[in-house]
Amino acid sequence: MTEPSTASAPSLRRERQLAMYRRASQIMPGGTDSNFRAWGESTIYVDRGAGGLVWDIDGNEYVDLRMGYGPVILGHADPRVDDYVNERMRRGVSFSLTSEDEVRAIELLCELTGWVEMARMTVSGTEATMHAIRVARAYTGRNKIVKFEGQYHGVHDYALISVLPNDVAELGDPDNPVRLAWGRGIPAAVAETVIPARYNNLDVLRRLFEREGHDIAAIIVEPVLGNAQGIMPQPGFHAAMRELTREFGILLIFDEVKTGFRFARGGAAEYFGVTPDLATYAKAMGNGYPAAAFGGRREVMSVLPSQVSHGGTYAGNRVAAAAAVKTLEILRDTPALETIRRTGEAIQAGIREVIEAKGVPFIFTGHPSMFGIMFTDRVPTEYRDWANTDHELYDMIAVGMHARGAMPEPDSREPWFICEAHSQGDIVDRVVSIFRDSFHAALEARARSGAEGAATAAS
Numbered sequence: 001m002t003e004p005s006t007a008s009a010p011s012l013r014r015e016r017q018l019a020m021y022r023r024a025s026q027i028m029p030g031g032t033d034s035n036f037r038a039w040g041e042s043t044i045y046v047d048r049g050a051g052g053l054v055w056d057i058d059g060n061e062y063v064d065l066r067m068g069y070g071p072v073i074l075g076h077a078d079p080r081v082d083d084y085v086n087e088r089m090r091r092g093v094s095f096s097l098t099s100e101d102e103v104r105a106i107e108l109l110c111e112l113t114g115w116v117e118m119a120r121m122t123v124s125g126t127e128a129t130m131h132a133i134r135v136a137r138a139y140t141g142r143n144k145i146v147k148f149e150g151q152y153h154g155v156h157d158y159a160l161i162s163v164l165p166n167d168v169a170e171l172g173d174p175d176n177p178v179r180l181a182w183g184r185g186i187p188a189a190v191a192e193t194v195i196p197a198r199y200n201n202l203d204v205l206r207r208l209f210e211r212e213g214h215d216i217a218a219i220i221v222e223p224v225l226g227n228a229q230g231i232m233p234q235p236g237f238h239a240a241m242r243e244l245t246r247e248f249g250i251l252l253i254f255d256e257v258k259t260g261f262r263f264a265r266g267g268a269a270e271y272f273g274v275t276p277d278l279a280t281y282a283k284a285m286g287n288g289y290p291a292a293a294f295g296g297r298r299e300v301m302s303v304l305p306s307q308v309s310h311g312g313t314y315a316g317n318r319v320a321a322a323a324a325v326k327t328l329e330i331l332r333d334t335p336a337l338e339t340i341r342r343t344g345e346a347i348q349a350g351i352r353e354v355i356e357a358k359g360v361p362f363i364f365t366g367h368p369s370m371f372g373i374m375f376t377d378r379v380p381t382e383y384r385d386w387a388n389t390d391h392e393l394y395d396m397i398a399v400g401m402h403a404r405g406a407m408p409e410p411d412s413r414e415p416w417f418i419c420e421a422h423s424q425g426d427i428v429d430r431v432v433s434i435f436r437d438s439f440h441a442a443l444e445a446r447a448r449s450g451a452e453g454a455a456t457a458a459s
Protein backbone atom coordinates (compact mmCIF):
# COMPACT_ATOMS: atom_id res chain seq x y z
CA MET A 1 0.00 0.00 0.00
CA THR A 2 1.16 3.55 -0.67
CA GLU A 3 2.62 5.43 2.21
CA PRO A 4 1.32 9.01 2.07
CA SER A 5 3.70 11.91 2.44
CA THR A 6 2.31 15.29 3.41
CA ALA A 7 5.59 17.05 2.63
CA SER A 8 4.31 19.43 -0.07
CA ALA A 9 0.85 20.20 1.33
CA PRO A 10 -0.47 22.59 4.00
CA SER A 11 0.62 21.28 7.37
CA LEU A 12 -1.52 19.31 9.82
CA ARG A 13 -0.93 18.98 13.52
CA ARG A 14 0.92 15.69 13.96
CA GLU A 15 2.72 15.83 17.34
CA ARG A 16 0.45 13.44 19.23
CA GLN A 17 0.19 11.03 16.34
CA LEU A 18 3.95 10.92 15.93
CA ALA A 19 4.35 10.21 19.63
CA MET A 20 1.67 7.51 19.39
CA TYR A 21 3.39 6.02 16.36
CA ARG A 22 6.67 5.76 18.26
CA ARG A 23 4.91 4.23 21.27
CA ALA A 24 2.85 1.78 19.23
CA SER A 25 5.77 0.73 16.99
CA GLN A 26 7.54 -0.68 20.04
CA ILE A 27 4.87 -3.32 20.49
CA MET A 28 2.87 -3.50 17.25
CA PRO A 29 4.58 -4.19 13.90
CA GLY A 30 4.24 -0.96 11.90
CA GLY A 31 2.54 0.64 14.91
CA THR A 32 -0.87 -0.70 13.93
CA ASP A 33 -3.07 -3.79 13.56
CA SER A 34 -3.18 -4.00 9.79
CA ASN A 35 -0.62 -3.64 6.99
CA PHE A 36 -3.18 -1.57 5.12
CA ARG A 37 -2.93 1.25 7.62
CA ALA A 38 0.79 1.08 8.34
CA TRP A 39 1.86 4.38 6.80
CA GLY A 40 5.13 4.91 8.67
CA GLU A 41 5.32 8.29 10.36
CA SER A 42 2.15 9.33 8.51
CA THR A 43 0.11 6.60 10.25
CA ILE A 44 -3.15 8.11 11.42
CA TYR A 45 -4.40 7.58 14.96
CA VAL A 46 -8.09 8.28 15.20
CA ASP A 47 -9.94 9.85 18.09
CA ARG A 48 -13.58 9.76 17.00
CA GLY A 49 -16.06 9.94 14.17
CA ALA A 50 -19.54 11.41 13.83
CA GLY A 51 -21.64 11.07 10.68
CA GLY A 52 -19.38 11.72 7.70
CA LEU A 53 -16.60 13.34 9.74
CA VAL A 54 -13.61 11.97 11.59
CA TRP A 55 -11.04 13.50 13.99
CA ASP A 56 -7.51 12.31 14.67
CA ILE A 57 -5.90 12.51 18.10
CA ASP A 58 -4.23 15.82 17.20
CA GLY A 59 -7.70 17.30 16.74
CA ASN A 60 -7.54 17.58 12.92
CA GLU A 61 -11.01 17.25 11.37
CA TYR A 62 -11.64 15.53 8.05
CA VAL A 63 -14.52 14.60 5.83
CA ASP A 64 -14.09 10.85 5.89
CA LEU A 65 -14.10 9.35 2.39
CA ARG A 66 -12.67 6.01 3.50
CA MET A 67 -15.48 5.15 5.92
CA GLY A 68 -13.39 2.32 7.35
CA TYR A 69 -12.87 0.82 3.83
CA GLY A 70 -16.60 0.84 3.22
CA PRO A 71 -18.58 -0.61 6.11
CA VAL A 72 -19.86 2.63 7.59
CA ILE A 73 -22.77 3.03 5.18
CA LEU A 74 -24.97 5.25 7.36
CA GLY A 75 -22.33 7.32 9.17
CA HIS A 76 -20.05 7.05 12.18
CA ALA A 77 -21.72 6.57 15.57
CA ASP A 78 -25.18 6.36 14.02
CA PRO A 79 -27.52 6.59 17.04
CA ARG A 80 -30.19 4.37 15.46
CA VAL A 81 -27.76 1.46 15.22
CA ASP A 82 -25.72 2.21 18.34
CA ASP A 83 -28.74 2.58 20.62
CA TYR A 84 -30.21 -0.68 19.38
CA VAL A 85 -26.91 -2.54 19.79
CA ASN A 86 -26.50 -1.10 23.29
CA GLU A 87 -29.95 -2.21 24.29
CA ARG A 88 -29.43 -5.74 22.95
CA MET A 89 -25.91 -6.20 24.34
CA ARG A 90 -27.06 -5.59 27.90
CA ARG A 91 -28.51 -9.10 27.68
CA GLY A 92 -24.98 -10.52 27.28
CA VAL A 93 -22.92 -10.68 24.11
CA SER A 94 -21.36 -14.09 23.67
CA PHE A 95 -22.84 -17.44 24.54
CA SER A 96 -21.82 -19.76 21.70
CA LEU A 97 -25.53 -20.36 21.63
CA THR A 98 -27.83 -18.96 18.98
CA SER A 99 -29.92 -15.85 19.61
CA GLU A 100 -32.96 -14.54 17.79
CA ASP A 101 -30.82 -11.58 16.66
CA GLU A 102 -28.84 -13.95 14.43
CA VAL A 103 -31.93 -15.56 12.97
CA ARG A 104 -33.41 -12.11 12.35
CA ALA A 105 -30.19 -10.87 10.70
CA ILE A 106 -30.16 -13.79 8.27
CA GLU A 107 -33.90 -13.43 7.59
CA LEU A 108 -33.23 -9.83 6.60
CA LEU A 109 -30.23 -10.83 4.48
CA CYS A 110 -32.40 -13.33 2.60
CA GLU A 111 -35.20 -10.77 2.22
CA LEU A 112 -32.98 -7.95 0.94
CA THR A 113 -30.95 -10.08 -1.48
CA GLY A 114 -34.10 -11.82 -2.70
CA TRP A 115 -32.17 -14.91 -3.85
CA VAL A 116 -30.11 -16.14 -0.86
CA GLU A 117 -31.99 -19.09 0.66
CA MET A 118 -29.61 -19.99 3.48
CA ALA A 119 -26.74 -18.17 5.11
CA ARG A 120 -24.54 -18.14 8.16
CA MET A 121 -22.85 -15.29 9.98
CA THR A 122 -19.10 -14.91 10.34
CA VAL A 123 -17.08 -12.16 11.99
CA SER A 124 -15.18 -10.89 8.96
CA GLY A 125 -15.29 -10.83 5.19
CA THR A 126 -12.17 -12.99 5.21
CA GLU A 127 -13.96 -15.77 7.06
CA ALA A 128 -16.96 -15.43 4.77
CA THR A 129 -14.94 -15.89 1.57
CA MET A 130 -12.87 -18.68 3.11
CA HIS A 131 -15.99 -20.64 4.02
CA ALA A 132 -17.75 -19.97 0.73
CA ILE A 133 -14.73 -21.41 -1.06
CA ARG A 134 -14.74 -24.47 1.19
CA VAL A 135 -18.46 -25.02 0.65
CA ALA A 136 -17.95 -24.78 -3.11
CA ARG A 137 -15.14 -27.34 -2.99
CA ALA A 138 -17.23 -29.72 -0.91
CA TYR A 139 -20.32 -29.33 -3.10
CA THR A 140 -18.49 -29.90 -6.39
CA GLY A 141 -15.84 -32.34 -5.15
CA ARG A 142 -13.24 -30.23 -7.00
CA ASN A 143 -10.26 -28.33 -5.58
CA LYS A 144 -9.29 -25.37 -7.72
CA ILE A 145 -10.57 -21.84 -7.45
CA VAL A 146 -10.39 -19.17 -10.13
CA LYS A 147 -9.99 -15.55 -9.09
CA PHE A 148 -9.35 -12.37 -11.02
CA GLU A 149 -6.15 -10.37 -10.91
CA GLY A 150 -6.55 -7.23 -8.83
CA GLN A 151 -9.28 -8.66 -6.63
CA TYR A 152 -8.91 -8.91 -2.89
CA HIS A 153 -11.00 -11.42 -0.98
CA GLY A 154 -9.46 -11.13 2.48
CA VAL A 155 -6.33 -12.28 4.25
CA HIS A 156 -6.60 -16.09 4.12
CA ASP A 157 -4.09 -18.01 2.02
CA TYR A 158 -6.70 -19.24 -0.46
CA ALA A 159 -7.12 -15.94 -2.26
CA LEU A 160 -3.98 -13.89 -1.60
CA ILE A 161 -2.84 -14.56 -5.12
CA SER A 162 -2.32 -11.91 -7.85
CA VAL A 163 -3.97 -9.27 -5.72
CA LEU A 164 -2.57 -5.74 -6.06
CA PRO A 165 1.09 -5.58 -7.09
CA ASN A 166 2.47 -2.08 -7.64
CA ASP A 167 4.30 -3.40 -10.69
CA VAL A 168 1.73 -5.13 -12.91
CA ALA A 169 4.57 -6.83 -14.83
CA GLU A 170 4.80 -9.18 -11.84
CA LEU A 171 1.46 -10.66 -12.92
CA GLY A 172 3.25 -12.30 -15.83
CA ASP A 173 2.31 -12.81 -19.44
CA PRO A 174 -1.25 -11.55 -20.12
CA ASP A 175 -2.10 -14.80 -21.89
CA ASN A 176 -0.60 -16.94 -19.18
CA PRO A 177 -0.76 -15.07 -15.85
CA VAL A 178 1.46 -16.31 -13.01
CA ARG A 179 0.27 -17.14 -9.50
CA LEU A 180 1.68 -14.18 -7.60
CA ALA A 181 1.49 -14.79 -3.85
CA TRP A 182 1.10 -11.61 -1.78
CA GLY A 183 4.06 -11.80 0.55
CA ARG A 184 5.82 -14.75 2.10
CA GLY A 185 4.24 -17.47 4.20
CA ILE A 186 1.67 -18.76 1.71
CA PRO A 187 2.43 -22.44 1.06
CA ALA A 188 3.14 -23.18 -2.59
CA ALA A 189 0.72 -26.10 -2.35
CA VAL A 190 -2.09 -23.71 -1.41
CA ALA A 191 -1.14 -21.19 -4.10
CA GLU A 192 -1.32 -24.05 -6.61
CA THR A 193 -5.05 -24.35 -5.93
CA VAL A 194 -5.70 -20.80 -7.16
CA ILE A 195 -5.86 -19.93 -10.85
CA PRO A 196 -5.60 -16.22 -11.67
CA ALA A 197 -7.71 -14.93 -14.55
CA ARG A 198 -8.26 -11.53 -16.14
CA TYR A 199 -11.38 -9.54 -15.32
CA ASN A 200 -13.65 -8.77 -18.28
CA ASN A 201 -11.84 -11.32 -20.43
CA LEU A 202 -14.24 -14.11 -21.35
CA ASP A 203 -11.96 -15.67 -23.96
CA VAL A 204 -9.26 -16.40 -21.39
CA LEU A 205 -11.91 -17.78 -19.05
CA ARG A 206 -13.43 -20.09 -21.64
CA ARG A 207 -10.02 -21.45 -22.62
CA LEU A 208 -9.23 -22.00 -18.96
CA PHE A 209 -12.51 -23.82 -18.30
CA GLU A 210 -12.03 -25.99 -21.38
CA ARG A 211 -8.56 -26.95 -20.19
CA GLU A 212 -9.08 -27.34 -16.44
CA GLY A 213 -12.82 -27.03 -15.80
CA HIS A 214 -13.09 -30.57 -14.44
CA ASP A 215 -10.83 -29.49 -11.52
CA ILE A 216 -12.41 -26.08 -10.87
CA ALA A 217 -14.88 -25.82 -7.99
CA ALA A 218 -15.72 -22.14 -8.28
CA ILE A 219 -14.84 -18.76 -9.58
CA ILE A 220 -14.88 -16.09 -6.91
CA VAL A 221 -15.49 -12.62 -8.25
CA GLU A 222 -16.00 -9.25 -6.72
CA PRO A 223 -18.67 -7.92 -9.10
CA VAL A 224 -16.58 -4.77 -9.62
CA LEU A 225 -12.86 -4.40 -8.96
CA GLY A 226 -13.50 -2.81 -5.58
CA ASN A 227 -9.82 -2.66 -4.71
CA ALA A 228 -8.88 -1.26 -8.09
CA GLN A 229 -10.98 1.89 -8.06
CA GLY A 230 -14.17 -0.02 -8.77
CA ILE A 231 -13.40 -0.95 -12.39
CA MET A 232 -16.75 -2.04 -13.81
CA PRO A 233 -17.75 -5.14 -15.76
CA GLN A 234 -18.31 -4.65 -19.46
CA PRO A 235 -21.95 -4.95 -20.49
CA GLY A 236 -23.04 -8.57 -20.30
CA PHE A 237 -19.83 -9.81 -18.64
CA HIS A 238 -21.49 -11.22 -15.53
CA ALA A 239 -24.36 -12.78 -17.46
CA ALA A 240 -21.89 -14.45 -19.84
CA MET A 241 -19.79 -15.67 -16.92
CA ARG A 242 -22.94 -17.06 -15.32
CA GLU A 243 -23.65 -19.05 -18.50
CA LEU A 244 -20.07 -20.24 -18.77
CA THR A 245 -19.91 -21.45 -15.16
CA ARG A 246 -23.18 -23.39 -15.62
CA GLU A 247 -21.85 -24.99 -18.78
CA PHE A 248 -18.83 -26.35 -16.91
CA GLY A 249 -20.55 -27.18 -13.59
CA ILE A 250 -18.49 -24.51 -11.81
CA LEU A 251 -20.03 -22.48 -8.98
CA LEU A 252 -20.17 -18.70 -9.21
CA ILE A 253 -19.35 -16.92 -5.95
CA PHE A 254 -20.03 -13.19 -5.77
CA ASP A 255 -17.84 -11.55 -3.17
CA GLU A 256 -20.23 -8.79 -2.14
CA VAL A 257 -18.21 -7.71 0.88
CA LYS A 258 -17.99 -4.20 -0.57
CA THR A 259 -20.93 -4.09 -2.97
CA GLY A 260 -23.50 -5.86 -0.78
CA PHE A 261 -26.28 -3.63 0.60
CA ARG A 262 -24.53 -0.69 -1.11
CA PHE A 263 -24.97 -0.92 -4.89
CA ALA A 264 -28.60 -1.82 -4.23
CA ARG A 265 -30.54 -3.41 -1.36
CA GLY A 266 -29.83 -6.73 -3.05
CA GLY A 267 -26.20 -5.77 -3.73
CA ALA A 268 -24.41 -6.19 -7.03
CA ALA A 269 -26.44 -9.32 -7.85
CA GLU A 270 -29.53 -7.12 -8.03
CA TYR A 271 -27.69 -4.22 -9.65
CA PHE A 272 -26.30 -6.35 -12.49
CA GLY A 273 -29.28 -8.70 -12.62
CA VAL A 274 -27.20 -11.86 -12.24
CA THR A 275 -27.73 -14.51 -9.57
CA PRO A 276 -24.65 -16.39 -8.36
CA ASP A 277 -24.66 -19.70 -6.45
CA LEU A 278 -22.98 -18.33 -3.34
CA ALA A 279 -22.19 -14.87 -2.04
CA THR A 280 -20.30 -13.25 0.80
CA TYR A 281 -21.33 -10.14 2.71
CA ALA A 282 -19.75 -7.96 5.40
CA LYS A 283 -19.02 -4.21 5.57
CA ALA A 284 -22.31 -2.36 4.92
CA MET A 285 -24.20 -5.20 6.59
CA GLY A 286 -23.37 -3.85 10.06
CA ASN A 287 -22.50 -0.13 9.66
CA GLY A 288 -19.00 -0.85 10.96
CA TYR A 289 -19.73 -3.53 13.55
CA PRO A 290 -18.00 -6.82 12.66
CA ALA A 291 -20.97 -8.48 10.96
CA ALA A 292 -20.40 -10.74 7.99
CA ALA A 293 -22.04 -13.73 6.32
CA PHE A 294 -21.84 -16.24 3.51
CA GLY A 295 -24.85 -17.82 1.90
CA GLY A 296 -26.56 -18.87 -1.27
CA ARG A 297 -28.67 -21.56 -2.82
CA ARG A 298 -30.23 -23.99 -0.33
CA GLU A 299 -28.90 -27.02 -2.20
CA VAL A 300 -25.32 -25.77 -2.07
CA MET A 301 -25.48 -24.51 1.53
CA SER A 302 -26.94 -27.85 2.59
CA VAL A 303 -23.45 -29.38 2.69
CA LEU A 304 -23.50 -27.64 6.11
CA PRO A 305 -23.56 -28.71 8.85
CA SER A 306 -22.88 -32.41 8.29
CA GLN A 307 -20.25 -32.44 5.54
CA VAL A 308 -18.33 -29.19 5.89
CA SER A 309 -16.62 -27.55 8.83
CA HIS A 310 -17.75 -24.09 9.82
CA GLY A 311 -17.67 -22.58 13.30
CA GLY A 312 -16.52 -19.60 15.23
CA THR A 313 -16.75 -18.59 18.86
CA TYR A 314 -17.87 -15.13 17.85
CA ALA A 315 -19.89 -16.09 14.75
CA GLY A 316 -23.25 -14.39 15.13
CA ASN A 317 -22.30 -12.70 18.41
CA ARG A 318 -24.98 -10.41 19.78
CA VAL A 319 -23.23 -7.13 19.00
CA ALA A 320 -22.69 -7.97 15.33
CA ALA A 321 -26.08 -9.60 14.89
CA ALA A 322 -27.96 -6.69 16.47
CA ALA A 323 -25.99 -4.21 14.35
CA ALA A 324 -26.87 -6.22 11.23
CA VAL A 325 -30.56 -6.32 12.17
CA LYS A 326 -30.82 -2.58 12.68
CA THR A 327 -28.63 -1.60 9.71
CA LEU A 328 -30.47 -3.91 7.31
CA GLU A 329 -33.84 -2.67 8.59
CA ILE A 330 -32.77 0.92 7.96
CA LEU A 331 -31.51 0.08 4.48
CA ARG A 332 -34.77 -1.75 3.75
CA ASP A 333 -37.20 0.77 5.23
CA THR A 334 -35.65 4.16 4.46
CA PRO A 335 -34.33 5.81 1.30
CA ALA A 336 -30.74 5.70 2.70
CA LEU A 337 -29.29 4.06 -0.41
CA GLU A 338 -31.00 6.56 -2.70
CA THR A 339 -29.61 9.41 -0.56
CA ILE A 340 -26.13 7.90 -0.78
CA ARG A 341 -26.35 7.53 -4.55
CA ARG A 342 -27.55 11.12 -5.00
CA THR A 343 -24.82 12.43 -2.68
CA GLY A 344 -22.17 10.52 -4.61
CA GLU A 345 -23.54 11.91 -7.88
CA ALA A 346 -23.47 15.46 -6.49
CA ILE A 347 -19.81 15.08 -5.46
CA GLN A 348 -19.01 13.59 -8.86
CA ALA A 349 -20.75 16.48 -10.66
CA GLY A 350 -18.66 19.02 -8.75
CA ILE A 351 -15.43 17.13 -9.40
CA ARG A 352 -16.26 16.67 -13.06
CA GLU A 353 -16.60 20.44 -13.48
CA VAL A 354 -13.28 21.07 -11.73
CA ILE A 355 -11.33 18.55 -13.83
CA GLU A 356 -12.98 19.38 -17.14
CA ALA A 357 -12.15 23.06 -16.64
CA LYS A 358 -8.47 22.07 -16.83
CA GLY A 359 -8.96 19.69 -19.75
CA VAL A 360 -7.35 16.71 -18.00
CA PRO A 361 -8.70 13.38 -19.29
CA PHE A 362 -10.33 11.27 -16.58
CA ILE A 363 -13.16 8.89 -15.91
CA PHE A 364 -15.19 7.87 -12.88
CA THR A 365 -15.18 4.17 -12.16
CA GLY A 366 -17.57 2.23 -9.93
CA HIS A 367 -20.94 3.30 -8.55
CA PRO A 368 -21.71 6.76 -7.13
CA SER A 369 -21.74 5.25 -3.63
CA MET A 370 -18.25 3.80 -4.14
CA PHE A 371 -16.30 5.41 -6.93
CA GLY A 372 -12.78 5.94 -8.22
CA ILE A 373 -11.27 8.77 -10.23
CA MET A 374 -8.89 7.54 -12.92
CA PHE A 375 -6.82 9.97 -14.92
CA THR A 376 -6.90 8.33 -18.31
CA ASP A 377 -8.69 8.63 -21.64
CA ARG A 378 -9.26 4.87 -21.95
CA VAL A 379 -11.96 2.93 -20.15
CA PRO A 380 -10.10 0.49 -17.89
CA THR A 381 -11.35 -3.08 -18.01
CA GLU A 382 -8.95 -4.96 -15.75
CA TYR A 383 -6.35 -4.45 -13.02
CA ARG A 384 -3.45 -4.22 -15.48
CA ASP A 385 -5.03 -1.05 -16.92
CA TRP A 386 -4.49 0.78 -13.63
CA ALA A 387 -0.76 0.94 -14.43
CA ASN A 388 -1.49 3.02 -17.54
CA THR A 389 -3.43 5.69 -15.68
CA ASP A 390 -1.87 8.80 -14.19
CA HIS A 391 -2.17 7.46 -10.66
CA GLU A 392 0.73 9.63 -9.51
CA LEU A 393 -1.51 12.65 -10.12
CA TYR A 394 -4.28 11.03 -8.10
CA ASP A 395 -1.86 10.30 -5.27
CA MET A 396 -0.72 13.94 -5.18
CA ILE A 397 -4.34 15.08 -4.99
CA ALA A 398 -5.18 12.59 -2.23
CA VAL A 399 -2.26 13.82 -0.13
CA GLY A 400 -3.35 17.42 -0.71
CA MET A 401 -6.94 16.62 0.25
CA HIS A 402 -5.81 15.00 3.44
CA ALA A 403 -3.87 18.10 4.41
CA ARG A 404 -6.90 20.30 3.60
CA GLY A 405 -9.40 18.31 5.66
CA ALA A 406 -10.81 15.46 3.58
CA MET A 407 -9.58 11.92 3.81
CA PRO A 408 -9.72 9.65 0.78
CA GLU A 409 -7.46 6.61 0.90
CA PRO A 410 -3.95 7.75 -0.06
CA ASP A 411 -3.67 4.78 -2.45
CA SER A 412 -5.31 5.49 -5.80
CA ARG A 413 -6.64 1.91 -5.99
CA GLU A 414 -9.11 2.35 -3.16
CA PRO A 415 -12.40 4.00 -4.11
CA TRP A 416 -14.12 6.77 -2.16
CA PHE A 417 -16.94 5.52 0.02
CA ILE A 418 -20.05 7.65 0.46
CA CYS A 419 -22.30 7.26 3.48
CA GLU A 420 -25.79 8.56 4.21
CA ALA A 421 -24.45 11.26 6.56
CA HIS A 422 -22.35 12.81 3.77
CA SER A 423 -25.61 14.36 2.58
CA GLN A 424 -25.73 16.53 5.71
CA GLY A 425 -24.59 20.15 6.10
CA ASP A 426 -22.01 21.46 3.64
CA ILE A 427 -20.09 18.20 3.23
CA VAL A 428 -20.63 17.87 -0.53
CA ASP A 429 -19.42 21.44 -1.15
CA ARG A 430 -16.51 20.98 1.22
CA VAL A 431 -15.33 17.86 -0.59
CA VAL A 432 -15.57 19.53 -4.00
CA SER A 433 -13.76 22.66 -2.87
CA ILE A 434 -11.01 20.66 -1.13
CA PHE A 435 -10.67 18.55 -4.28
CA ARG A 436 -10.45 21.73 -6.41
CA ASP A 437 -7.65 23.25 -4.32
CA SER A 438 -5.74 19.98 -4.17
CA PHE A 439 -6.13 19.32 -7.90
CA HIS A 440 -4.93 22.82 -8.79
CA ALA A 441 -2.00 22.54 -6.37
CA ALA A 442 -1.03 19.17 -7.87
CA LEU A 443 -1.12 20.55 -11.42
CA GLU A 444 0.96 23.57 -10.37
CA ALA A 445 3.50 21.33 -8.63
CA ARG A 446 3.72 19.26 -11.79
CA ALA A 447 4.17 22.31 -13.96
CA ARG A 448 6.91 23.59 -11.62
CA SER A 449 8.79 20.31 -11.59
CA GLY A 450 8.43 20.12 -15.41
CA ALA A 451 9.88 23.63 -15.76
CA GLU A 452 12.70 22.82 -13.34
CA GLY A 453 13.45 19.61 -15.23
CA ALA A 454 13.60 21.54 -18.52
CA ALA A 455 15.87 24.20 -16.97
CA THR A 456 18.23 21.53 -15.59
CA ALA A 457 18.34 19.81 -18.98
CA ALA A 458 19.12 23.13 -20.72
CA SER A 459 21.94 24.12 -18.30
Ligand SMILES: Cc1ncc(COP(=O)(O)O)c(C=O)c1O
Nearest residue numbers: 124125126152153154222257258
Ligand atom coordinates in the same frame (compact mmCIF):
# COMPACT_ATOMS: atom_id res chain seq x y z
C1 LIG B 1 -14.11 -7.66 -1.68
C2 LIG B 1 -13.57 -7.99 -0.33
N1 LIG B 1 -13.65 -9.25 0.11
C3 LIG B 1 -13.21 -9.60 1.33
C4 LIG B 1 -12.64 -8.67 2.16
C5 LIG B 1 -12.15 -9.07 3.51
O1 LIG B 1 -12.99 -8.58 4.48
P1 LIG B 1 -12.44 -8.38 5.98
O2 LIG B 1 -11.49 -7.24 5.93
O3 LIG B 1 -13.70 -8.08 6.77
O4 LIG B 1 -11.81 -9.66 6.40
C6 LIG B 1 -12.54 -7.34 1.74
C7 LIG B 1 -11.94 -6.31 2.61
O5 LIG B 1 -11.68 -5.20 2.23
C8 LIG B 1 -13.02 -6.98 0.46
O6 LIG B 1 -12.96 -5.73 0.00
